[in-house]
Amino acid sequence: MNAVLTAFHRRSASAFDVERIRADFPILQLEIDGKPLVYLDNAASSQMPQAVIDRLVRYQTSEHANINRAVHYLSETATSAYEDARRKLQRFIHAREEREVIFTSGTTDAINLVMHGYGRKFIKAGDEIILTTLEHHSNIVPWQMLAEEKGATIRVVPINDAGELLINDYEDLFNERTRFVGLMHVSNALGTVNPVKQMIAFAHARGVPVLVDGAQAVPHLPVDVQDLDCDFYAFSGHKLCGPTGIGVLYGKAALLESMQPFKGGGDMIMSVSFEKTNYNTIPHKFEAGTPAIAAAIGLGAAVDYLSAIGMDAIAEHEGELLDYATEQMKHMTGVRILGTAANKAAVLSFTVDGVHPHDVGTLLNQEGVAVRTGHHCAQPVMQRFKVPATSRASFAFYNSMAEVDALISGIRSVQKVFA
Amino acid sequence: MADYRALYQEVILDHNKKPRNYGTLEQASHHAVGHNPLCGDHISVALDLSRDPESVECINGIAFQGESCAICKASASMMTVAVKGKTRADAETLIQEFLAMATGKLDLDRPNHIGRLAVFAGVRDLPTRVKCAILPWHTLHAAFNSVATASTEAAQDPMHAPIGNA
Numbered sequence: 141m142n143a144v145l146t147a148f149h150r151r152s153a154s155a156f157d158v159e160r161i162r163a164d165f166p167i168l169q170l171e172i173d174g175k176p177l178v179y180l181d182n183a184a185s186s187q188m189p190q191a192v193i194d195r196l197v198r199y200q201t202s203e204h205a206n207i208n209r210a211v212h213y214l215s216e217t218a219t220s221a222y223e224d225a226r227r228k229l230q231r232f233i234h235a236r237e238e239r240e241v242i243f244t245s246g247t248t249d250a251i252n253l254v255m256h257g258y259g260r261k262f263i264k265a266g267d268e269i270i271l272t273t274l275e276h277h278s279n280i281v282p283w284q285m286l287a288e289e290k291g292a293t294i295r296v297v298p299i300n301d302a303g304e305l306l307i308n309d310y311e312d313l314f315n316e317r318t319r320f321v322g323l324m325h326v327s328n329a330l331g332t333v334n335p336v337k338q339m340i341a342f343a344h345a346r347g348v349p350v351l352v353d354g355a356q357a358v359p360h361l362p363v364d365v366q367d368l369d370c371d372f373y374a375f376s377g378h379k380l381c382g383p384t385g386i387g388v389l390y391g392k393a394a395l396l397e398s399m400q401p402f403k404g405g406g407d408m409i410m411s412v413s414f415e416k417t418n419y420n421t422i423p424h425k426f427e428a429g430t431p432a433i434a435a436a437i438g439l440g441a442a443v444d445y446l447s448a449i450g451m452d453a454i455a456e457h458e459g460e461l462l463d464y465a466t467e468q469m470k471h472m473t474g475v476r477i478l479g480t481a482a483n484k485a486a487v488l489s490f491t492v493d494g495v496h497p498h499d500v501g502t503l504l505n506q507e508g509v510a511v512r513t514g515h516h517c518a519q520p521v522m523q524r525f526k527v528p529a530t531s532r533a534s535f536a537f538y539n540s541m542a543e544v545d546a547l548i549s550g551i552r553s554v555q556k557v558f559a
Numbered sequence: 560m561a562d563y564r565a566l567y568q569e570v571i572l573d574h575n576k577k578p579r580n581y582g583t584l585e586q587a588s589h590h591a592v593g594h595n596p597l598c599g600d601h602i603s604v605a606l607d608l609s610r611d612p613e614s615v616e617c618i619n620g621i622a623f624q625g626e627s628c629a630i631c632k633a634s635a636s637m638m639t640v641a642v643k644g645k646t647r648a649d650a651e652t653l654i655q656e657f658l659a660m661a662t663g664k665l666d667l668d669r670p671n672h673i674g675r676l677a678v679f680a681g682v683r684d685l686p687t688r689v690k691c692a693i694l695p696w697h698t699l700h701a702a703f704n705s706v707a708t709a710s711t712e713a714a715q716d717p718m719h720a721p722i723g724n725a
Contacts, residue, residue, distance in 0.1 A: 496628030514598050519599070557572070
């Protein structure tokens with residue numbers, strides 16, 4: 141059995157040609173202080189392949205005009221490219237309809253849209269919103285603002301020492317006042333993959349809608365919003381090999397139609413007079429003003445690129461990187477891994493005894509290794525583990541085993557400096 | 560590009576490992592807590608300030624404690640050594656010189672009072688670490704003025720600038 145498994149892994153590893161993929165990313169050729177760049181800060185932002193850069197150049201050099209407005213050639217070309225991008229994103233997350241894909245400036249913007257469009261309309265005094273300890277600040281603060289405005293209450297799902305949500309506690313939080321659930325798909329600080337499908341089903345059985353923050357899931361796993369049956373799903377383009385300033389809110393059409401607009405302005409209206417404004421249909425109702433047209437088209441090219449490699453292949457390669465790094469780090473004296481969930485994706489958060497994460501980060505940088513250090517915009521997670529901050533290596537499909545080795549040897553030199 | 564190792568010199572590593580004047584001060588007349596919201600680090604500085612016969616304010620005692628990185632802790636430790644026994648005016652001058660040095664605005668070839676603190680000159684090439692080195696100095700400044708808390712992000716903070724300019 142073991143021999144078969146090993147053989148299988150070897151075959152799949154060779155099928156995934158990481159060196160060929162790395163050649164698609166110009167930035168990965170950089171040297172930092174004479175050392176090859178080892179970019180392990182992908183959970184913060186990923187890098188862009190040449191195909192996406194080329195698409196942006198093509199758009200700016202031969203397709204750009206404002207969309208949804210004029211009848212001239214460029215406006216029609218730009219509108220069509222923008223709507224093509226929406227269809228690409230729809231297919232990428234398996235949404236039922238393209239009008240369920242709203243372009244936002246990113247995950248934060250998408251969550252704020254739901255807070256203003258859904259929350260401010262439907263959540264009232266005394267209502268309860270369930271969030272989890274793992275949430276990024278972007279899925280905490282908007283709901284706190286809403287709770288304060290409405291007199292609603294936030295209830296928080298705890299985690300265990302491995303960084304896994306306590307599902308029994310989650311279920312116990314529901315009562316007749318529960319109106320909304322905000323839930324992270326994959327933890328940016330710990331890498332935990334949450335059982336969102338099961339949690340959504342539980343909430344739906346009680347008539348409660350669920351928003352999933354998928355910022356860290358979409359780059360690493362195949363995501364099917366219909367299979368998850370989530371009501372809202374938010375993610376960012378720049379963590380998905382796309383440009384910054386673009387992201388997506390998926391929402392079920394009926395819910396989106398029932399919501400009030402978030403931003404008012406051009407494009408989101410059917411007709412305007414000073415007596416009454418009629419709002420446009422979805423998705424346009426939620427895309428006021430000129431959107432990030434180029435960025436949306438770039439993101440479309442990014443999901444084409446990722447789909448050509450295959451999200452299953454990406455998940456498998458990243459799983460191998462994570463296993464390899466975890467196995468080595470586990471045996472290092474004085475290094476503690478935070479987040480040891482059974483189901484994890486692409487993130488390795490750690491502390492080095494006696495060395496502050498900022499010092500770890502500065503010294504790793506000296507070896508060309510880029511990691512994130514800090515609280516990862518997830519202070520409740522840090523408080524749960526009683527640390528002010530961690531160092532975090534986060535992998536992408538273009539990372540190699542040799543880069544894991546560079547990380548591990550970098551941590552050894554940090555320990556030497558502070559010995 | 561700078562050699563980052565230059566920053567992690569023996570003297571900084573030593574002060575990080577064995578911080579001087581670490582703890583609380585029994586007869587503190589002034590006190591302030593400084594926060595670096597970027598990393599959650601915090602440093603508290605307690606002062607025993609008194610006036611000598613000529614009515615000049617002197618630092619009779621100083622102590623610090625808190626959670627921080629090596630750069631911040633060593634900076635705090637060396638700061639306490641540097642200002643202990645000094646007049647408030649001399650300490651204020653040193654604060655200004657240190658802040659200027661950390662942001663690359665001090666000409667170390669011209670007369671100054673920096674002395675051994677020159678080991679921190681390298682942070683000017685590491686914009687994200689400047690805040691670590693200057694937090695204790697801001698906190699000392701806040702303690703003199705009995706401001707309750709200092710922050711490397713506060714609006715009135717002279718260092719409150721985009722990190723690239725810091």
